[in-house]
Amino acid sequence: MTTSQGEQGSGGAGAEQTAADGGAQRPEARLERAVRAAEQALIEFEIAVDTFRIEVENFSRLHEQRLGPVYARLEELDARILEAKAARSGDPEDRRLADDARSRLQPIPGVEELLSGWMDGNGLFPEAAAMLTDQPVRPPERVRPSEEARKLYRDLARQAHPDLAQEEAERRRREEFITRVNAAYARGSEAELRELTAEWAAGPKLKEQAPSADEELYARLEWLAQRKELLTLVAKELEEGAIGSMLRLAPDDPDRLLEEIAEQLRAEVAEREAELAALAALES
Numbered sequence: 001m002t003t004s005q006g007e008q009g010s011g012g013a014g015a016e017q018t019a020a021d022g023g024a025q026r027p028e029a030r031l032e033r034a035v036r037a038a039e040q041a042l043i044e045f046e047i048a049v050d051t052f053r054i055e056v057e058n059f060s061r062l063h064e065q066r067l068g069p070v071y072a073r074l075e076e077l078d079a080r081i082l083e084a085k086a087a088r089s090g091d092p093e094d095r096r097l098a099d100d101a102r103s104r105l106q107p108i109p110g111v112e113e114l115l116s117g118w119m120d121g122n123g124l125f126p127e128a129a130a131m132l133t134d135q136p137v138r139p140p141e142r143v144r145p146s147e148e149a150r151k152l153y154r155d156l157a158r159q160a161h162p163d164l165a166q167e168e169a170e171r172r173r174r175e176e177f178i179t180r181v182n183a184a185y186a187r188g189s190e191a192e193l194r195e196l197t198a199e200w201a202a203g204p205k206l207k208e209q210a211p212s213a214d215e216e217l218y219a220r221l222e223w224l225a226q227r228k229e230l231l232t233l234v235a236k237e238l239e240e241g242a243i244g245s246m247l248r249l250a251p252d253d254p255d256r257l258l259e260e261i262a263e264q265l266r267a268e269v270a271e272r273e274a275e276l277a278a279l280a281a282l283e284s
Contacts, residue, residue: 031217038224039163045228047157049235051150052244054186058145059254060243066258070265077272079105084279145188152193153185160200163227173204 079101086094145153160178165171177200184192238244250257 028217035217035220035224038221042224042228042231043158043161043163046161046231047154049231049238050157050182051153052235052238054145054182056238056241056244056247057186058188059247062254062258063243063246067262067265070262070269073269074265074272075101075105077269077276081272081276081279084276084283088279088283145185146190149185149188149190149193152190152197153181156181156193156197156200170204 079098082094082098082101086098157178160174160181162171162174162178165174177196181193181196184196239248246257246261247254
């Protein structure tokens, strides 16, 4: 038998075997594989979006803790400058601008909680004032999950994702569990994430997915596409938001970025203080 004949013979046998194997498969098997692949891709995408969302929330908290007092000082100086200018000019428009600026600084309910303990109705707390004058202060709480915490979180999110549930009761159980996982990750707690990993491993196992009708599979694909579209919008909002945009400038060293912004703000505070001093000198 020549090489060509051997290849043909081998190919023919392989083709017959493939045909036999293919004939044994259910017609919807290929569609089921596509659905499973789409589900896994969506889960990975959702994990990435949730990870970035938590990083944005944590960075937002650090941004407020670190720079909130400086922003507050700038707003106070701007109001005082406008008030000084209004008193000097007597112009009704200058007075209106000054009153508007002052009204934006009026105490609001819950301001202490909103500003994470930096300010209350009477003004800046001592620690906040100390920060403005470069005196030693208690550093703000930093919550940035470690690489190990990130790995634990992603593994748990993949295993316990609600979209893997086939029954409503199982979906609810997974949603409640993932809520706890997200909270532990937001706190950057490796210990909690390890405990949750052990808890999940000891819990009920996922039931095998039963064969689905073509209509159900197509409906599932349509839902997955809609879910992906929604997550894409969420990711875009996070990335284009003020905090997300800042975080993307220095994803590996956000502390350095905060320090650079703080330096710029301190320079602006110095400029405003000099301007206010000059206005006060004119009055005297």
